[in-house]
Amino acid sequence: MDPAVIGTPISLLQIPESVKDQIGRDLAAGSSSTTFTQDGLSVDSLKTELSHDDSTSVEANDVQVGWACPGCSNVFQRESMLMAHQKAVCTSINGSFGLIQTHYRCSLCECDCGSQRDFKTHLTTSDHLKKRSD
Secondary structure, X not given: OXXXXXXXXXXHOOOOHHHHHHHHHHHHOOOOEEXXXXXXXXXXXXXXXXXXXXXXXXXXXXXXXXXXXXXXXXXXXXXXXXXXXXXXXXXXXXXOEEEEEEEEEEOOOOEEEOOHHHHHHHOOOHHHHHHHHO
């Protein structure tokens, strides 16, 4: 079988267990989508760790990163791949479950970061420091 048609089980995604659990719960509850961060933390918790100037530049940027099959819960990077899967494997299932990842966005630089650690690293770059001082 073609991996593009089978998909990736949620358990194999490279995200914290708490995020995998959230995805599983929301999928089982019949929700149409779930929103999460790559590191399982929140934008608000990041803001509390930053200086006032840096906390005002962080915002959430939600991006659809995948689709899960409501029948088997396997994940696909493109909706067309999910539809091919449902035609070949989960033939009695229609519809999709959206995976929406919240990125940590720097409003000054229009830069998205997947984790709080990456965002904090971004804050130390010369480009960010220059824009912050302008």
